Amino acid sequence: MLDHCSIMHKGGVVLWSRSFTPNAAHAASSPASPVNGLIRDVLIEGRAAEQTYEKGGYAVKWTFVNDLELIFVVAYQRVLQLTYVEELLGALKTIFVKLFQPFLAAFVASLHVVKNTAIALSNSAPEPPRWNLAEALEGWDSAFDKLLQGLENKVAEDRKHRLRPAARPPPLTPSPGSSDVDAPPPEHHLGTVDEQQIARNVQALKNRLRGRGGARTAGRGGRTRGDTGSGRDSHTNSDSDVTVKRKQKGKVLRKWGDELLSESEMASLDFSYAKSSDLGERPTSSNLQALVDEASLGSRTKDGLYEVKDWEFANGGTADDVIAKALSGSLGKESKPAQSSLGTLGSLFARFTGTKVLSEDDLKPVLEGMKQHLMKKNVAKDIAEKVCEGVGQNLVGKKVGGFQTTNAAVRHALSNSITHILTPKTSTDLLLSIRAKLSSPLTSTQQRIPYSITFVGVNGVGKSTNLSKVCFWLIQNGFRVLVAACDTFRSGAVEQLRVHVRNLSMLGVNGAGDSKGRVELYERGYGKDAAGIAKEAIAYAKDNDFDVVLVDTAGRMQDNEPLMRALAKLVSVNNPDRVLFVGEALVGNEAVDQLSKFDRALRDFSGMGGASKGRGIDGMIVTKWDTVDDKVGAALSMTYVTGQPIVFLGTGQTYTDLRQLRVANVVQAILSD
The missing domain is CATH 1.20.120 (Four Helix Bundle (Hemerythrin (Met), subunit A))
Incomplete structure (x- = not known):
């Protein structure tokens, strides 16, 4: 049974609608209605090629009459399998246009006259003509009822025909002269054949296992059939050895020489902390200049805000x-x-x-x-x-x-x-969001919570590097940033962030001095719970007046369910303000698979247990953008999958190689030859 049906103009005028249940009538009039969601999430965003739109338990299907700019929409309960919806939409379009063609043509023409006049008068819209839609569409309700009733009756008849039991053929009676050779074999004979075949299969499997693991079996048992008296002791000792080996779980310290390393030797091999070695020495002015590309530096506004550059497609023409x-x-x-x-x-x-x-x-x-x-x-x-x-x-x-x-x-x-x-449907201005949260009023007992951003993505896409670029951008805008090292799996991940934080603390702010004290690293080593470390980092930032917390996570493949559950746990426990997916501009079809599965896994696993609503991806950072020239289709693919905006583009290896995306420039690159 249908829940809602409507016919509307692309300009927003509803010509006719009907709701079949009180709940559907209330849902159709609410801002969160499936029809309003269809307009907002599908039609406005250019996703008209989708077959079905789902929202709030409803499934919505639609069709167009482009020459009259009409949209026909049908909504029904998602759990119902209504097979006649496509046929209904086609019949609605044909019959409605055939019955009211003159009126529809005049109605659409009048809307265009009003629009053109409003533009000519500098958006001062004139009084639109008054149309009595109920009078103009008189008789449509009865025609719709007849059409819907006919389709429902047809479906009911088809269902009865499918459920009607087929006539069983009469049993075959063997003729007196038929021989036993033509008769089918008895059931016990078939069963005997099956049992023999199963026995042969089992024996063949035993032979293969005996041939593959014979030596192992003899080693565990300690004796073979030819063993004599001493076999019992050997069997006992080998069993105890196996028991000891089974109890030893986890990694065992490997001994590379005859003697253990001394403390001085261990210290010489420890590159975790800054020392006087080449890796840990304090960066010089020449090294700092190599970390900042003057040509790619952003600009400052009149208010003193540091803005990264826009990515521009340099192929000539708009x-x-x-x-x-x-x-x-x-x-x-x-x-x-x-x-x-x-x-x-x-x-x-x-x-x-x-x-x-x-x-x-x-x-x-x-x-x-x-x-x-x-x-x-x-x-x-x-x-x-x-x-x-x-x-x-x-x-x-x-x-x-x-x-x-x-x-x-x-x-x-x-x-x-x-x-x-x-075109993003949400704001991509992170500075505005951060300042809005930090300036929100608090009561005397409340403590300000820092703005938190979590970076997620697959392995090797550049999460830590682009986190550092975002950190540089935040420092230049005067924020105190805490970097949380929540990649507790990859070797060197904590050390990589420590080097970045050390370098960022030496870079100047507003061209004067360094930024020491504006950035700090929070880490608890390896093998720990990432969700717990992120929670501790946010609490530490709150107690020490940090403005922003950047959470680095371990890379993981989108099909690894245990790791995706762990990531969803981090998101649900800490509820960051932004979850940014970091992906490469080099991938095509893989980008859709990665992003869609990341978003789906986060929504499914972070909403389990009824604690909170599922949380998905809030935006994207596309890395290695400088390697694709005009083949920037990954931006279109990623935005289409989630409907979320691309916040930044990574274009190089220095801290200033961060760009903002302008839609017109991407459109220009996609349409260029």
Whole structure:
């Protein structure tokens, strides 16, 4: 049974709606309704290619009529398997447009007149025409009821037909003249054959095990069949040895020489703390200059805030220029004799002359060329297909007249789809979030809690390095930062952070002096519970007036469930303000798998036990961005998977190699040839 059905215009006007239960009526009118969620999370963000949207126990499906800018939406309980929803949406679209075509055309035209007039009058909107939708759509309720009832009756009949027991054939009676040879073998004969086969299989398995582990068995037992009297003592001694070996668990100190190392020798091999050796010596001015790239330093605002640079795509022209060249087929002609996929896209649209309604067959070769181009830009295959499907859904049924009209339609659909996906729905201004929390009012008994950021990701993507870059950025903005070494598994992880913290404490702030006292490392060694160390670090930062806590975690693969549970425990116990996923710009399809499984595992495991709601990824840091040139499709793939923004880009090895992402620049790089 359906819960809700509605027909609306893309401008936000609801032409008709119906809720079938009181709960559905209340849910449809609330801000958290599945229909509002569909508009906010799917349609606005350019995810129209998704088959189904789920929210709050509801499943939502939809379809478009692009020439009239209509959206047909159906919502139902997710646990129900309604097989007629697709057929219902198709019939709704056909019948509604056929019955009310003149009114719908006039209604849509009036909305465009109001919009254009408002723009001409500098956003002072005129009085819109008053439409009596109930009168204009008279008779639609009865038509809808008849359609829905017919589909439900059809499904009920099909269900009865499937559940109806089939007629059993009459038993075969053997004729008097039939011989025993034609008769099927008796059951006990079949059972005998099975038992014999099983016995042979068991014997073959015993023979293989005896051949593989015979020596081991003889060693454990201490004797063979030919052993005599002394075999009992040997058997007893070997059993005791095995018992001792089984009790010895954990690592045993390996002895490399005849004698143990002395204290002086152990001290010479200990590189954990700063000494007068090359690794631990105090950095010189030349070494500090190597840690900061003057060319990549950010700038300061009028308020004295330090801002990192924007990543710029240096290929000439703006994003609109690139799209226009692509659609005209001229992109790349100066440097390449062959047309690119986007150039082919423009040439395909150039053949549409006169007034034409674009169909799926017309768009199929165009969308295929668009998909191949996105995949060349390192966009994951599944994401490229969904983006192209979304663009196609926005173009099917559009009326185009002449090449210029087609050019504008494709430019709008293509640029809007990528821009909507990349545009963050939450703020990426970490400085604003940190200052808001630190300046929030407290009571006399409350103690200020520092802002905490947890860095997660797979092995080897650069979590610790980019954590240090973020730390440098925070220090330059005057914050006191505590770095929590919660990677208690990888050898050298604590020492790596100690070196970073030492270097950062020597770098200047605002061009004067060093930042000693502004950054500190909190570590408890290896083999400890990471969640407990993070909790202790936050408490230490609270007691010692630190502003921000940066939590470094151990790298782990997304399919390792025990490690993902441990990471989810750290998140649920400490409830950080931001959980940032650190991923590489080099990966394509793997980025989707890593990010989606990290996000799903955190949501599933951090919400277990009913203590709190599941917590997922809040944002991304994309590393090794300087190695991919214009193949920046990983940004599109990552943002599409979670809907979360990319906060920073890592572009090098120095502390200043951090960039902010601008959507227009990424769109320009993706659409470039």
